[in-house]
Amino acid sequence: MKHSHLLFVFSIASMLFLTSCFDNKETVYDNAADIPVNREMIAELTSPPHVPTPVGKRKAKKLIVKMEILEKEGEMTDGVKYVYWTFGGTVPGSFIRTRVGDEVEFHLQNHPNNKLPHNIDLHAVTGPGGGAESSFVAPGHEKTFSFKTLNPGLYVYHCATAPVGMHIANGMYGLILVEPEGGLPIVDKEYYIMQGDFYTKGANGERGLQPFDMQKAVDEKADYVVFNGKVGSLTGDNAITAKVGETVRLFVGNGGPGLVSSFHVIGEIFDKVHIEGGDLINKNVQTTLIPAGGAAMIEFKVDVPGTFILVDHSIFRAFNKGALGMLKVEGQKDKKIYSGELRDDIYLPEGPGIQSMPTTGEIVASEVPAKSFEEQIEFGKQAYMQTCFACHQAEGQGVPNAFPPLAKSDYLNADVDRAIGVVLHGLTGEITVNGQKYNSVMTRQMLSPDEIANVLTYVYNSWGNSKKVVTKAMVEKVKNRK
Numbered sequence: 001m002k003h004s005h006l007l008f009v010f011s012i013a014s015m016l017f018l019t020s021c022f023d024n025k026e027t028v029y030d031n032a033a034d035i036p037v038n039r040e041m042i043a044e045l046t047s048p049p050h051v052p053t054p055v056g057k058r059k060a061k062k063l064i065v066k067m068e069i070l071e072k073e074g075e076m077t078d079g080v081k082y083v084y085w086t087f088g089g090t091v092p093g094s095f096i097r098t099r100v101g102d103e104v105e106f107h108l109q110n111h112p113n114n115k116l117p118h119n120i121d122l123h124a125v126t127g128p129g130g131g132a133e134s135s136f137v138a139p140g141h142e143k144t145f146s147f148k149t150l151n152p153g154l155y156v157y158h159c160a161t162a163p164v165g166m167h168i169a170n171g172m173y174g175l176i177l178v179e180p181e182g183g184l185p186i187v188d189k190e191y192y193i194m195q196g197d198f199y200t201k202g203a204n205g206e207r208g209l210q211p212f213d214m215q216k217a218v219d220e221k222a223d224y225v226v227f228n229g230k231v232g233s234l235t236g237d238n239a240i241t242a243k244v245g246e247t248v249r250l251f252v253g254n255g256g257p258g259l260v261s262s263f264h265v266i267g268e269i270f271d272k273v274h275i276e277g278g279d280l281i282n283k284n285v286q287t288t289l290i291p292a293g294g295a296a297m298i299e300f301k302v303d304v305p306g307t308f309i310l311v312d313h314s315i316f317r318a319f320n321k322g323a324l325g326m327l328k329v330e331g332q333k334d335k336k337i338y339s340g341e342l343r344d345d346i347y348l349p350e351g352p353g354i355q356s357m358p359t360t361g362e363i364v365a366s367e368v369p370a371k372s373f374e375e376q377i378e379f380g381k382q383a384y385m386q387t388c389f390a391c392h393q394a395e396g397q398g399v400p401n402a403f404p405p406l407a408k409s410d411y412l413n414a415d416v417d418r419a420i421g422v423v424l425h426g427l428t429g430e431i432t433v434n435g436q437k438y439n440s441v442m443t444r445q446m447l448s449p450d451e452i453a454n455v456l457t458y459v460y461n462s463w464g465n466s467k468k469v470v471t472k473a474m475v476e477k478v479k480n481r482k
């Protein structure tokens with residue numbers, strides 16, 4: 001009897017407990033301005049390509065953001081220096097993660113070593129200048145203002161101090177995310193990427209400290225178009241990563257100042273895109289347009305391993321100006337989704353006659369002959385970069401299973417006449433280079449004897465090869481041999 005009595009009391013208690021839980025259930029506010037904030041919290045800020053912890057189910061808070069402006073020298077690409085103006089020391093600036101209803105207390109600090117005043121316009125702010133009017137701050141000062149996040153979405157922030165274009169061009173932009181009530185759906189990996197265009201006095205690649213070029217910026221003739229402030233910020237060891245089967249969310253912004261981005265990931269289809277960073281979701285997208293001063297949230301599942309290249313599909317920007325990144329995916333292959341190369345057959349549309357690789361036909365020398373060893377190397381390098389490079393690669397390293405290496409090639413170094421013959425007549429059939437078998441076709445290279453001598457001298461004197469000098473006479477001797 002006693003037992004059942006106890007059970008009864010217990011069940012009443014738990015019912016009361018449950019009811020009180022339901023009473024506490026989220027009140028839905030029609031107006032985000034009415035969402036109450038209770039506690040205070042220091043915002044976690046991260047530098048690209050990282051993002052802070054998702055808001056999840058947390059309640060709206062008073063969120064304290066401390067952002068320090070730093071003017072500092074950095075590297076645009078190898079040997080090219082640039083003085084960046086930054087929010088938080090990086091381009092783009094620190095990522096700010098909030099939720100709807102947060103009351104953001106923003107502290108903008110201008111480091112005393114800086115030379116200029118700055119301010120901040122956050123597109124997530126409802127108010128004059130997006131905060132710019134209240135945040136204009138001189139070096140050695142700190143300005144504070146606060147705002148309530150009313151609309152969920154992914155927003156750009158940037159400096160809006162005159163000349164505005166110049167402050168943005170120097171790297172003063174970043175992203176602030178306002179998550180909806182309850183947070184965005186959970187994914188496995190999240191990354192922060194922002195495109196920007198840069199204008200330098202010297203042309204692309206010109207070395208040294210490069211000052212900002214106002215005229216090029218006005219003309220929108222960018223020397224560099226990059227992700228995350230510099231060439232190579234997301235390539236090689238800096239690549240972002242994921243594992244097969246994971247879901248990835250990219251927070252992609254475009255700081256401009258001048259160019260619109262056609263954001264694309266080679267070999268991946270975006271399952272979902274929050275267009276322009278808002279609520280509207282488009283599905284199954286190949287390339288999404290990201291306006292200057294705009295953003296997009298991009299989600300996809302990675303199904304197969306490999307290196308997926310992130311580009312602005314205005315493609316010269318990717319391959320000539322720097323707008324190229326990498327997502328490296330590791331895991332099991334899935335032949336159902338992607339087979340990989342199945343076979344490589346020789347395709348000769350002109351008929352079998354071409355297989356003999358004709359050796360006749362005069363080639364007119366296109367250049368004055370080299371007068372010295374140095375000139376031979378110089379001309380040879382030019383010829384290499386124009387013809388051989390496409391297959392044998394910049395450092396002569398070749399491509400596994402396709403193009404044999406010329407760097408430290410035992411095949412090359414063993415027999416100079418044979419190497420001359422390869423360039424003169426082409427090569428087909430199985431060969432072994434450094435222990436690896438190749439069975440492919442190198443077509444005859446349309447070069448004059450002088451050019452062949454130069455290019456082979458360059459190859460022999462590069463990448464650990466045997467330092468032979470090849471002369472025009474040596475090439476003619478092989479050519480006239482029947």
Ligand SMILES: [Cu+2]
Pocket residue numbers: 085117118119159160161167172
């Ligand atoms: Cu500024």
